[in-house]
Structures are given as C-alpha cells and as structure tokens.
Amino acid sequence: xxxxxxxxxxxxxxxxxxxxxxxxxxxxxxxxxxxxxxxxxxxxxxxxxxxxxxxxxxxxxxxxxxxxxxxxxxxxxxxxxxxxxxxxxxxxxx
Numbered sequence: 001x002x003x004x005x006x007x008x009x010x011x012x013x014x015x016x017x018x019x020x021x022x023x024x025x026x027x028x029x030x031x032x033x034x035x036x037x038x039x040x041x042x043x044x045x046x047x048x049x050x051x052x053x054x055x056x057x058x059x060x061x062x063x064x065x066x067x068x069x070x071x072x073x074x075x076x077x078x079x080x081x082x083x084x085x086x087x088x089x090x091x092x093x094x
Contacts, residue, residue, distance in 0.1 A: 015040065 019037055023030040057064050 012041070012044065 015037065019033045023033055053064060056062075
C-alpha cells in the first residue's frame with residue numbers, strides 16, 4: 001500500500017455545491033448547469049489523463065504511443081553502436 005493520501009478538499013467541490021444550490025433555487029437552470037458541469041468535468045478528466053501519460057512517458061523515457069526509446073544525447077547512441085551485435089557473434093565461421 002502507498003503512504004500517500006488523497007486531498008480532503010477538491011477544487012471542483014464549490015462548483016458542485018453552487019450548481020446544486022442554483023438548481024434548487026431556479027429549477028429552469030438545472031439542465032444548462034448540468035451540461036456545464038459535464039463539460040468541465042470531462043475536460044479536467046482528459047487533462048488529468050494526458051498529464052499522467054506524459055509523466056509516465058517521461059519517467060520511462062518513452063514517447064507516447066511508440067515503442068522506441070528517446071535518445072537524449074549522441075554519446076549514448078555512439079556507445080550503443082560500438083557494442084558488438086549478438087547476431088554477428090553467434091554465427092559460426094568455418
């Protein structure tokens with residue numbers, strides 16, 4: 001289990017409370033307010049998902065939706081090219 005804890009207060013909570021109060025006070029605004037909440041909640045969910053994917057890709061040194069590693073500097077690339085290829089060393093020569 002993780003030792004991290006969730007926040008006690010979410011930044012969207014006041015929007016939900018205001019929407020509920022306005023819907024009870026002026027029922028005609030209930031549908032537009034619900035659509036507004038739907039749009040805001042969906043956009044924040046997409047933003048959160050994209051942020052998590054970007055952080056994970058950075059951590060694992062990957063580019064989104066590809067399998068290839070990122071090469072940060074050319075020094076690492078040259079070191080990888082200098083190493084012998086396993087396919088060439090496994091072939092027997094007569």
